[in-house]
Amino acid sequence: MPQGSVVAMTTTTETPISDTSAAASVSGAVKVYGKGNTSVRALDGVDLVLPRGGFTAVMGPSGSGKSTLMHCMAGLDTLTEGSAQIGGERLETLKDAALTKLRRRKVGFIFQAFNLIQTLTGRENIELPLRLDGEKPDAKWFHEVVSRLGIEDRLDHTPTELSGGQIQRVAVARALVSRPDVIFADEPTGNLDTTSGAEVLALMRAAVDEYGQTIVMVTHDPNSASVADRVLFLFDGRIVDSIEEPTADAVFERMRSLSTVRTEGVS
């Protein structure tokens, strides 16, 4: 599936965080939930740089910390230790209002469900982040995005009148239209049937290839992960492995071996 794009990738700490070629990055990321005996180390020293124009998939068993990593990188949650940046801006120095504005301008989101505001039409949902900023979308770019995603004729419909696949495509359009530094996708195809899921993934792939968009996707599904340029494997809050230019089978094998490690670790 990889279209042969150049992938610069590293998991070492040598890459400086101020590297402006990176769309987003974290270094020494630690996230601890709770206190004392009951505390959980959801992230345990993660270093990650997302190069511009790259499509990264994050995999791992439940509780491995992949959602936490995404939330902390996207400015939805704050790190206990370490630092995160998006488009050159250090997140840990920002207060809530500034973080919110950063999400508005530099981040796009695609969630598994509840992606759209029920009362707004497709068009209004797509324009929402820009409108919240008091901006208007660039008409040409808007048209380009919606026609590429094939939802031109669904723009005046509300989410209740859209199919699951159409809803996710509207969500992709919303994420693209503000030209963010990075798009975070959390199980974007988790609620879709196989055909619709494949279509949405292909469109995300196209966004990377044709528009140079940076995308991070958290997923359970090896087939989905194989669309990415590389797959990172998270286990117990650490990046334990990665595959470049993955195939579904390779991803599947790696996941199985991770599960085995875990089972053995428990016993």
Added chain:
Amino acid sequence: MFRVAVKGVLARKLRLILTSIAVVLGVGFVSGAFFLTDSMRQSFDNLFTQAVEGIDVQVQTKEYKEIIERQATSGTAVVSLDLARVGMPEEAVTRVRDLPGVQRASGSIFESGVLILDKDGEPIGTGGAPSFGANWIPEAADIGALRISEGDAPKQGEVLLDATTIKNGKYEVGDDVTVLFQGGRKTEEFEISGVVKFGDANNLNGAAITVFDTKQLQGLLDMGDRYTALEVQADEGVTQTTLKRTVAQTLGTEYDVITGAESAAEQSEAIDRGFLNILQNVILGFAAVAVFVGAFTIFNTFTILVGQRTREFGLLRAIGASRRQVLSIVVLEAVLTGIVASTLGLLAGYGIAGLLRGMINSFLDGGIPSDPFPLTQRTVLVSYAVGVIVTLIASLLPAWRAARLSPLEALRANPAHAGRGWKSPVAGSILLLIGGALVIWGFNPGDDASTQTVLGLIGGGFAIAIVGIALLSRLFIVPITRVLSTGLARGTTGELATRNVLRNRARSATTASALMIGLALASLVLVFQASLGATVDRQIDDILGADITVYNSTALQTGVGVVEDEAVEQMREVDGVDQVAGQRYGGAAIGDEFDPGGDVESIVAFDEGALETDGLVELEMDTGSSEPGDGILIDTDLARDEKLGVGDEIELAFSTDMTRSLEVMGVYEPNEIVGSQLITSIATFDELQPENVRAASGVFLSVDEGVKPTTVVERIRDELGRDANFLEILDTEALRNTFNDQLAPILGLVLGMLSLSLVIALFGIGNTMALNVFERTREIGLLRAVGGTRGQLRRIIRVEAVLVALFGAIVGVIVGVGAGRALIGALEDEGFVFAMDPITLLLVLLGGFLAGLLASVLPARRAARTDVLAAIATE
């Protein structure tokens, strides 16, 4: 199922409390009404029990008692009291004194209309309470209710004043004081010989009391050697009933003989049937509004809560719960909520009763004493019944909806979507028609309908119509909200708020309805006030040709207040006065028998010239002459009812036992300034009426051209000197203000009582908004994730609440003005004119705006604090 219901209630404590507030306040209003009136009843009972201390049997003439009772029930004094004729004769007192078993028999006098002037010559106010004169009974000095707390018993030329009057008049024992009798017909100087208390109280529940030497008081009240009552004390060992029998046998059927205990009970009952009953019903009426508003709020909350739990019910159904069981869970929850809320409401009632007492005291100078509020069985029962039944009724429809769904439908349900389609507007129209028909029926009830039936029809009809309007209002919520939002809800946040209002129109409309009811009533009251003002203006401008009106300001306290003929003559001489005419006012019965307890009409007479064209009172004649001459003028209503016309004779009987047939000289259109259906000449009037009404009850004056009425008012004051102190001398502007001043406190009280339903509505909006925020947690999380700031989230909720509240306020004002228009239309025959004051109505809208703003504070904060991660987490 009981356990499930209890757990359901406990799991939603906060929402339960929010829901309950509506019930708590409504029930609190109901119990508060009872607390307050029970407390007042108790203090009156104490007073009346004290009043009969040392009195085992009390005797009055039947005639006197009838007149007094009639005055108490009708509130007016069209029947004048000739005490020399109807009082208790000395001879009867002597006869009773010699009876066996009688220890003491004393003639007592207790009459209203004795006014004390302060040192500046102004009457000392009693805040609307009467001002009594009583005789000093030396033999009862140590046993009766009247006790001298300072100084000595009054001799000729001396009086005892009650402690409150002494204080208010800044008098001391030994000072001289001027006392007014019969509305100023007599004035006397007295020396204050001491201070009197009524039992332990400083005065008689707000009423003033002045005690005189018996002979002197009899002379001043023109009652010969009579009294108003005979009080008898029994020998030891003789019971009240035995003594009553003995006295009754001796005196015969002309006299009303009762025991002391019966007397106290009778007075208690009289005040119960009269003033207290009215007060209680008025407060309960407002309480009903509050409960009604509360029911809307509860209905809305239960609908939302049940909607949110549809999946839970689906699960229960899937694992084998029957429809009945699901229904019973919701109903049980409602009952539990009702019980908890009623308990809190009962407690809140104490506070609300205190609040009501404060409002009545400050608006109406009520002088309600700060006695404790007694908790009676009735208050407890009614409070729980109201709280539980209202909650139950409000929850039935949502419960039925929840139970109706099949398990799978319920599991799949999306709580945010609940369209009701065409059914609601149709049902709304039907309810509106039914309600409207009931109200119209209430206004034209037929002859044998009781007041309760009428009030029930109007109140019930209004309630049904309001529910109809609430259902219909959702038809207009889209256009009205759209118009409002172009002004108030700009930008993306405004658009989101607008969409939120419109996403569930039924919910928004019901939420708004709670506010709509209170504001509709407030608007109705304001329209009524404006119309009343306009009506008074019209009367003053169109019917009253006079520039200055004079009447006796003590009329309220004395029953009869007059302006003496001499004073009228003095006014005639004042520089700048053109015409002067007095109006006499008395009572007459149609037919050949005057029964003070029966139907008594008012009858008036004007000084010459008053009724002529361009005269002081503009009488519009239907037929005949405007001069009564030796005959009489009647109005068109009476002419129709009695089938009389010009040239016919009408037979009238008077309190002087005279009867007279008078020829109808003319028929006039009903006239509010005349205020009576019968007009005779002064000569006829004076011939037939008792001496004490043979003087002007009001005087109309016009001024010479080019002279300012205010200047003339000052001149009249100077001319009359001290006599002007108890006369109201008003130019048209001041007269207008007097009407408004009388109305303002009542309006204030009404609006004050309505404000409690507004508070309930405010909680209703807040509650719905809080539930909306809860329901939309995910959406709020999504908005935050894609870049909505906390401030923007707050703004969305705030604008949404304001839009809902303003919608309610607009519908409320429209409904209120519409109802006011209909009401004034129904009263057009009585001379009412419709008017409204746009400014006050705008203030009502502003009130709605502020209510929305206030209601949104907590929900908006909660929305802003939504945890983004928790909100967007999948499942």
